[in-house]
Amino acid sequence: xxxxxxxxxxxxxxxxxxxxxxxxxxxxxxxxxxxxxxxxxxxxxxxxxxxxxxxxxxxxxxxxxxxxxxxxxxxxxxxxxxxxxxxxxxxxxxxxxxxxxxxxxxxxxxxxxxxxxxxxxxxxxxxxxxxxxxxxxxxxxxxxxxxxxxxxxxxxxxxxxxxxxxxxxxxxxxxxxxxxxxxxxxxxxxxxxxxxxxxxxxxxxxxxxxxxxxxx
Amino acid sequence: xxxxxxxxxxxxxxxxxxxxxxxxxxxxxxxxxxxxxxxxxxxxxxxxxxxxxxxxxxxxxxxxxxxxxxxxxxxxxxxxxxxxxxxxxxxxxxxxxxxxxxxxxxxxxxxxxxxxxxxxxxxxxxxxxxxxxxxxxxxxxxxxxxxxxxxxxxxxxxxxxxxxxxxxxxxxxxxxxxxxxxxxxxxxxxxxxxxxxxxxxxxxxxxxxxxxxxxxxxxxxxxxxxxxxxxxxxxxxxxxxxxxxxxxxxxxxxxxxxxxxxxxxxxxxxxxxxxxxxxxxxxxxxxxxxxxxxxxxxxxxxxxxxxxxxxxxxxxxxxxxxxxxxxxxxxxxxxxxxxxxxxxxxxxxxxxxxxxxxxxxxxxxxxxxxxxxxxxxxxxxxxxxxxxxxxxxxxxxxxxxxxxxxxxxxxxxxxxxxxxxxxxxxxxxxxxxxxxxxxxxxxxxxxxxxxxxxxxxxxx
Numbered sequence: 001x002x003x004x005x006x007x008x009x010x011x012x013x014x015x016x017x018x019x020x021x022x023x024x025x026x027x028x029x030x031x032x033x034x035x036x037x038x039x040x041x042x043x044x045x046x047x048x049x050x051x052x053x054x055x056x057x058x059x060x061x062x063x064x065x066x067x068x069x070x071x072x073x074x075x076x077x078x079x080x081x082x083x084x085x086x087x088x089x090x091x092x093x094x095x096x097x098x099x100x101x102x103x104x105x106x107x108x109x110x111x112x113x114x115x116x117x118x119x120x121x122x123x124x125x126x127x128x129x130x131x132x133x134x135x136x137x138x139x140x141x142x143x144x145x146x147x148x149x150x151x152x153x154x155x156x157x158x159x160x161x162x163x164x165x166x167x168x169x170x171x172x173x174x175x176x177x178x179x180x181x182x183x184x185x186x187x188x189x190x191x192x193x194x195x196x197x198x199x200x201x202x203x204x205x206x207x208x209x210x211x212x213x214x215x216x
Numbered sequence: 217x218x219x220x221x222x223x224x225x226x227x228x229x230x231x232x233x234x235x236x237x238x239x240x241x242x243x244x245x246x247x248x249x250x251x252x253x254x255x256x257x258x259x260x261x262x263x264x265x266x267x268x269x270x271x272x273x274x275x276x277x278x279x280x281x282x283x284x285x286x287x288x289x290x291x292x293x294x295x296x297x298x299x300x301x302x303x304x305x306x307x308x309x310x311x312x313x314x315x316x317x318x319x320x321x322x323x324x325x326x327x328x329x330x331x332x333x334x335x336x337x338x339x340x341x342x343x344x345x346x347x348x349x350x351x352x353x354x355x356x357x358x359x360x361x362x363x364x365x366x367x368x369x370x371x372x373x374x375x376x377x378x379x380x381x382x383x384x385x386x387x388x389x390x391x392x393x394x395x396x397x398x399x400x401x402x403x404x405x406x407x408x409x410x411x412x413x414x415x416x417x418x419x420x421x422x423x424x425x426x427x428x429x430x431x432x433x434x435x436x437x438x439x440x441x442x443x444x445x446x447x448x449x450x451x452x453x454x455x456x457x458x459x460x461x462x463x464x465x466x467x468x469x470x471x472x473x474x475x476x477x478x479x480x481x482x483x484x485x486x487x488x489x490x491x492x493x494x495x496x497x498x499x500x501x502x503x504x505x506x507x508x509x510x511x512x513x514x515x516x517x518x519x520x521x522x523x524x525x526x527x528x529x530x531x532x533x534x535x536x537x538x539x540x541x542x543x544x545x546x547x548x549x550x551x552x553x554x555x556x557x558x559x560x561x562x563x564x565x566x567x568x569x570x571x572x573x574x575x576x577x578x579x580x581x582x583x584x585x586x587x588x589x590x591x592x593x594x595x596x597x598x599x600x601x602x603x604x605x606x607x608x609x610x611x612x613x614x615x616x617x618x619x620x621x622x623x624x625x626x627x628x629x630x631x632x633x634x635x636x637x638x639x640x641x642x643x644x645x646x647x648x649x650x651x652x653x654x655x656x657x658x659x660x661x662x663x664x665x666x667x668x669x670x671x672x673x674x675x676x
Contacts, residue, residue, distance in 0.1 A: 004418065029368075032358050055362050083246035083287070107241045108292065156248040156283065176245035176288065202246075 018095065033168070035063045037196050044197050046079035052107060052182075066193035068185045070095060075107040076196070079181040084201040087152045089182050093142050095189030096122055102182040103154060104175040110182060114175055118161050118168070120150065121215070124169045127161065135169045147194075155201050237495065239296035242614035245288040248306075252281045293494045298367045301482030302506065302540055303559065306442060307343040308475040311378035318345040319377075322478040322560075323348065328602045330527060337380035345378040347475065354395065356487055364489065365397040374416060376424070376446060378471055385461045386469075388416025388449040391424075399486070404500060404673070405434040419455060422448025428477075433484045435501035435542035437557070451494070478575075480540040480559045481506060493653050498673035501544045502554050502582040503593070505664025508538040510625055512657035516566025535564040536657060537626065543580065543593070551674045552582045561599060563607060563629055569651035573599035573635055576607075588668055589615050605631020605651070611659065615666050623659035628652075642671035 027034065032055050037047040041063065049066070051058045057072035068074060078085060093099055098121025105115030117128035124138035140163050142148060152161035154177045159169040185191050255278035264489045307323035308461050315337030319326050323346030330338070351372030359366060370393065376386040393414030401407040408430045424446045432438030447470035450457055457463055481504070490498065512534035519530035540559035545551050557580035564570040580595030590613065597607040609627020616622060630652035 027356060029359050030355070032362055081244060085243050106290075107240070107245065156285065157250065176247045178243060178245055180243075 009169075020166070036058050037066075037076075039063065045200065047076050047196060047198055048079050050075045050107065052110070062194070064196045065192070068183070068191045070097075070190050070195070072189050073110070073182060073184045075110075075180050075182045076198075077181065078198040078200070080200065080203040081179050082198075082200045083177045083179050084155050085153075086155075086199040086201060086206075087180075087194055088195065088197040088199070089150050089152075090195040091120065091142070091150055092145065092147045092192040093120070093122075093185075093189050094144055094191075094196075095186075096144070097186035097189040098122060098142055099189060099191050100121070100184045100186060101150070101152060102184065103152060103175055103180070104159075105182065106178055106180055107182060115182075116153070116159055116173060116175060119186075122146065125161075125163060127169045129173060129175070134171070137166075137168050140164075140166050140168055142164050149195075153201070161206050165212065221433050225234070237295065237300050239294045239490070241292045241294065243290045243292075245286055245290070247286055249284045250282070251502060252279065271527060294492065295485050295490050295494060295497070296355075297483075297485065297486070298352060298356050298490070299354035299369065299482065299484050301436075301438075301479050302483060302651060303475055304347075304349040304352060304438075304440075304479035306347070306440070306475040306477035308345045308347060308378075308442070308473040309338075309343055311345040311446075311471045311676055313344070314339045315379045315381060316341040317346055317377055317380045319343050319346040322476055323533070324478065325335070325601055335380065344512075345376070345473070345597060347377070347477070348375040349373070349479075350375075352482060354393075354447075356490065357394070365399065367393075367395045367397070369393045369395065376416075376422070376448070378446075378473075380471065383450065383456050383462075383467060384469060385423045385456055386420040386446065387452065387454070387456065388418060388420055388422065391416040393424075402486060404498060405432050406486070407431055413508055416448070419453070420448055420450050422446060424593040432479070433482055435544035435556075436479075436481040436483055436504050437542055437544070438477075438478070438479040438482050440475075440477040442473065442474070443479060445472045446470065452608045468521070480542070498676070499667050499671050501667060502552075502591075503541065503543040503639065503664065503666050504671075505541050505621075505661050506539070507662045508623070508664060509534070509662070510536045510657050511655045512536055512563075512565065512655045512661030514565045514569075514653050514655045516569055516653060518567035520564045520567055520570070522567060532657070534564050534569075534655060534657070535562070536655075536659065538564040543578070543582070545582070545672055545674060547674045551669075551672060554578075554580050554582055556595070561597070563605075563653055564654045565629060565651055565657075566648050567664075569633075569653060571599055571603035571605045571629065571631060571651070573600055573603050573605075576600070584669060591615075591666060599631065603631065603633045605629055605633075609655075613661075613666055618665055619663050621661040621664050621666055622658075623661060625659050626654075626656040628654045 005113055033051045035049050037049060038044040039046055052073040052075055057069040058066055060066040091099060098119055102115045102120040105113055114130040119126040120142050122142050122144055125140045127135035128132055149164055151162040156173040159173050160170050257276040266498035283555045305323040307319050307321055316339060318330060318338040318341030346554060349371040354367040354369030357366040357368040370390045372527045374388050374391050378384050391414050393412055395410050395412035397408045397410045399406060399408045410428045412429055413425045426442050426444030428442045430438060430439045430440050450467040452464055452466055511532040514533045515532045519533040520535055521530050538558040538561050543554040546553045546555055557575050561573040576597050576599040578595050578597040580593055583592040585592055592612050594610040599605050607627060607629040612624040614622045631649040
């Protein structure tokens, strides 16, 4: 009888150990639409990614890099679930349509609720707020087959989008910030995303700022 | 044996509670509010001021800037199972040619005369054995590149009885099953062909391969036809062999079977429905629940609660119990008529006036008196086996929560308790007889959910 209890205990521990999201067994057989970046990294925050479209469309090829085929969507968020972040993504596209980054939105009901959209295309950079174009920069373009470093900063009301060293957009928005950064490859464009890092800005904000009294 | 059954039910309930049946997803929206307050104070100094002299102004200017942030968190709840069920019973044919268990249709209609320790089986019975599954859970298995409709699942307890001999019964806790469904109809009630295989590992070791044609679920009710094959082994250490007359032996067996099954409180989701929030799910029933139990006041001479030593007059003379209930809306007229049943229905109107029934047929009308709170449910219930009686009644239901309701129950039951019960049963709960009596009582309905008109799929 004791043996049976030990066997049951061992089985329970084995199953329990398998049953967490990053585990390969769980991931392969119960959640193949999820993958994780920067796992076991000391320096960088772990990022949880959800493949919204076809699960075969995305291939993770290193600890913080993956490829996407055309017309696919991946939603990323930090495992620590912060809403204010600086995302650093090195992007390489092949195809003439480009790639779209959507933030200050959620993947549930994607495209039906407001967002900030940033299209990074060979024809230029375009920023949309709630579907309305608020910035068009044709001097900063995606070069097909070449890597570009994209920084997206979400901090309070501030939105800052930088491509390489050029600022595409620096402005304010009234949209609430959310955890997710959604990446969509547009028609005929596949993408390679590498060096993906999320920096937490939630802890950085000074929530009560008092100016010194000025006497005239 | 009673302890084992009670323990099994307890384990099943705990297992079902521990199974993740709801997936919770959260989205956090951080809202930033920036605001600046300007305050100007002019404090006039008391006394006179000399003219012609430049004096500092007494005005004070205070500028306070606020950056206020708060999180608005939206929580969404999704079902996290493909199948979650309380009980399934299957009457099987072909498992033995003699000493048949004779469990009746669906393995539920055992002849009361056979519920004795001396019963050696009925060679002429149609159904030779039975399979019972308690606490059923299936989870989406996304292997083979997310191939459709695969599941992995288990049951808290599985009991396979090929014939009347308990030594031959194959029993396992938490057997592991893999299933693949091919849906012929993807609307409620679903129709699917299911291919599956499972292994039981303790105390018996067995393999069960089966194909089934499934209809359901609607209101948690499902009908299934099975074609399968079981091969198993009972070692001398299994309780079935240990407690038999010849404990120093092992039993191996293999048999094909054809079965007809019915399951109650057994709910199904298509994979796409696991991506639909609970609040948007379609419901077909007015009321689905695990247990309705209550005390009844009747005009019977003797109360069921009276014992030989205690002959004091009791206020409550009877008891009512319904296990695994479903009142499924009939989509005609205003959708308020329903057809219902229970796995088990017991009504005790007095010490010698009682009826016991399996799968009674209930027809009723669901009247909502106060939205989300109070409803009236007049019904007529025909109980045909093993007792034969008609119950005409009504329930006034007060919804307390999603899982708990109170009912005021009143009605009239007439019929007779069928003869043929074993003496051990009648000694405990009184001699059977005819009865015809009104009653009024209070029911508590546990794990019982009442649905309201806007939740019914026919009203959407």
